[in-house]
Amino acid sequence: MSHTQDFHDSEFRLLTPAEMGRADTAAIASGIAGTVLMENAGAAVAQAIMSRWPPGRALVACGPGNNGGDGFVIARHLAASGWQVDLALAGERQALRGDAAWHAQQWQGDVSPLPETVPESVDLVVDALFGAGLARPLEGVVARFVESVNAGTAPVCAVDMPSGIDGATGQALGGLAVRADLTVTFFRKKPGHVLLPGRLLCGEVAVVDIGIPAHVLHGLSGASDEAGSVDPGNLVFENDISLWHDGYPWPSMEGHKYHRGHTVVIGGAVMAGAARLTATAAARIGSGLTTLLVSQGSLPLYASTPASIMLQGWQDDAGLHSQLRDPRKSAIAVGPGAGVQRWLEQLVLHVLSLRRVTVLDADALSVFEKTRSAASLSPSDLFRAIEGPCVLTPHEGEFARLFPSLAANGDKLSKTRQAARESGAIVLLKGADTVIAAPDGRAVINTNAPPTLATGGAGDVLTGMIAGLAAQGMPVFEAACAAAWLHGEVARAFGPGLIADDLPAGLPAVLRLIHPASGRQGMRR
Numbered sequence: 001m002s003h004t005q006d007f008h009d010s011e012f013r014l015l016t017p018a019e020m021g022r023a024d025t026a027a028i029a030s031g032i033a034g035t036v037l038m039e040n041a042g043a044a045v046a047q048a049i050m051s052r053w054p055p056g057r058a059l060v061a062c063g064p065g066n067n068g069g070d071g072f073v074i075a076r077h078l079a080a081s082g083w084q085v086d087l088a089l090a091g092e093r094q095a096l097r098g099d100a101a102w103h104a105q106q107w108q109g110d111v112s113p114l115p116e117t118v119p120e121s122v123d124l125v126v127d128a129l130f131g132a133g134l135a136r137p138l139e140g141v142v143a144r145f146v147e148s149v150n151a152g153t154a155p156v157c158a159v160d161m162p163s164g165i166d167g168a169t170g171q172a173l174g175g176l177a178v179r180a181d182l183t184v185t186f187f188r189k190k191p192g193h194v195l196l197p198g199r200l201l202c203g204e205v206a207v208v209d210i211g212i213p214a215h216v217l218h219g220l221s222g223a224s225d226e227a228g229s230v231d232p233g234n235l236v237f238e239n240d241i242s243l244w245h246d247g248y249p250w251p252s253m254e255g256h257k258y259h260r261g262h263t264v265v266i267g268g269a270v271m272a273g274a275a276r277l278t279a280t281a282a283a284r285i286g287s288g289l290t291t292l293l294v295s296q297g298s299l300p301l302y303a304s305t306p307a308s309i310m311l312q313g314w315q316d317d318a319g320l321h322s323q324l325r326d327p328r329k330s331a332i333a334v335g336p337g338a339g340v341q342r343w344l345e346q347l348v349l350h351v352l353s354l355r356r357v358t359v360l361d362a363d364a365l366s367v368f369e370k371t372r373s374a375a376s377l378s379p380s381d382l383f384r385a386i387e388g389p390c391v392l393t394p395h396e397g398e399f400a401r402l403f404p405s406l407a408a409n410g411d412k413l414s415k416t417r418q419a420a421r422e423s424g425a426i427v428l429l430k431g432a433d434t435v436i437a438a439p440d441g442r443a444v445i446n447t448n449a450p451p452t453l454a455t456g457g458a459g460d461v462l463t464g465m466i467a468g469l470a471a472q473g474m475p476v477f478e479a480a481c482a483a484a485w486l487h488g489e490v491a492r493a494f495g496p497g498l499i500a501d502d503l504p505a506g507l508p509a510v511l512r513l514i515h516p517a518s519g520r521q522g523m524r525r
């Protein structure tokens with residue numbers, strides 16, 4: 001995200017519940033009454049419901065706060081549109097406060113206590129129990145009601161967030177949360193709508209405008225400097241083409257292969273396929289030159305390397321170092337198939353000392369595992385050596401070995417951001433909700449990865465895509481975001497039966513779709 005592009009306003013920006021509360025307050029301070037915001041929210045949810053389900057019997061479950069207040073508004077709009085509405089309240093009506101109390105007074109129907117089970121005849125459950133204010137696991141009657149909702153067959157519409165999901169982390173507090181078919185949220189999505197399991201429990205997510213002006217976003221986080229550009233720190237986004245499209249390294253007519261960078265992939269003497277996938281991916285995503293560097297003795301393992309990739313052997317460390325010395329070798333990827341051995345530790349430190357773009361994956365991460373033999377280096381030795389543009393691409397297991405204190409607790413977004421701060425590198429923590437975090441606090445959550453990507457070698461391909469983009473001059477954070485998105489999009493386009501070898505081959509079709517000449521600002525999902 002270039003500083004010139006004012007990404008505060010991005011529709012893909014995610015707001016934490018706390019930031020959302022501040023947006024709410026700023027909107028009210030700008031003259032929009034809280035009761036109007038709540039009316040707009042409830043009316044929008046009712047509209048979303050009526051556009052998906054025919055009139056029937058709706059059970060609107062209201063909580064004790066403003067999420068519940070939204071529920072009173074929804075109930076009124078559904079009843080006015082011919083729905084048979086039962087409103088059930090968790091808590092006492094007279095305990096309602098503020099906007100929620102005001103809207104409860106507008107509700108002319110009955111208010112029943114929240115039942116423990118959902119009646120059979122209900123056609124739709126509206127979950128207006130808890131949203132941004134969830135503070136602890138669901139308990140008592142509410143917990144039993146939610147279990148009944150999840151065990152039932154009636155479709156569910158969640159208001160703002162499925163009750164039980166922490167909006168900041170996507171975690172189901174206490175392991176129990178509503179499983180919704182539709183979640184209608186306000187103004188911007190929250191991390192809980194895109195991180196797992198929250199994303200899965202939301203069902204379809206609809207973001208509705210309730211009258212909060214976009215300018216409130218500028219005051220929420222990150223300071224503006226005198227130039228008016230804004231500090232990217234602590235902004236979180238759902239990955240989208242719009243975040244990195246401006247800086248994508250499309251080939252230009254006046255360019256030539258040296259303009260398009262040179263990616264070096266260092267292969268091991270064990271699993272040649274991994275490094276070959278990495279190198280092929282780097283070439284496919286546009287690296288002008290791609291070299292696969294392997295020890296002399298393992299050259300025969302790489303005989304089937306595609307012709308467009310230069311295959312070179314080295315006799316000894318000195319030979320390897322001289323191969324890397326050429327500054328035109330703009331990006332170096334180490335790790336896939338390298339084998340966890342002492343040699344690799346020293347190689348990684350040497351590569352980092354060159355301060356070229358470095359992507360470390362797989363064995364290049366595990367070799368620094370704290371608990372390996374006493375002679376081995378530790379993660380802090382690795383982090384101390386990271387002074388140039390570097391991307392670490394661990395899966396959960398490698399992350400736990402590199403950042404043992406972080407892995408144990410904390411949600412995926414927080415721990416990945418903390419790891420980026422600790423290591424000084426861009427950290428891409430893989431998964432169905434891959435998180436990419438920068439040391440300055442920026443973070444992007446990737447949401448387009450299909451389950452077919454859980455196949456051997458997919459990570460090797462991603463490593464090559466990141467290195468290949470960065471070799472062409474794309475800043476490493478944006479390169480990691482673009483690679484993660486393209487990786488997911490290629491897999492989605494391919495469909496079932498995907499193997500890692502299909503990924504580089506699938507890139508051209510997706511790149512054609514997002515190329516500026518296609519006239520499309522990418523593929524809106």
Ligand SMILES: NC(=O)C1=CN([C@@H]2O[C@H](COP(=O)(O)OP(=O)(O)OC[C@H]3O[C@@H](n4cnc5c(N)ncnc54)[C@H](O)[C@@H]3O)[C@@H](O)[C@H]2O)[C@H](O)CC1
Pocket residue numbers: 020021023024037038041063064065066067068069070129130131132133134135136137138139142159160161186187210212
């Ligand atoms: N931000 C906006 O633009 C708008 C938000 N609206 C809605 O307001 C809720 C947030 O409301 P809030 O009162 O802050 O919190 P909740 O209603 O989510 O929670 C109510 C209350 O419940 C208590 N509580 C928390 N966890 C539990 C629990 N596990 N068991 C029992 N009680 C619990 C706690 O005291 C909470 O304060 C937001 O989600 C939107 O739906 C506005 O209506 C529209 C504009």
Ligand SMILES: [K+]
Pocket residue numbers: 067127128129130131158159160161162163
């Ligand atoms: K809810």
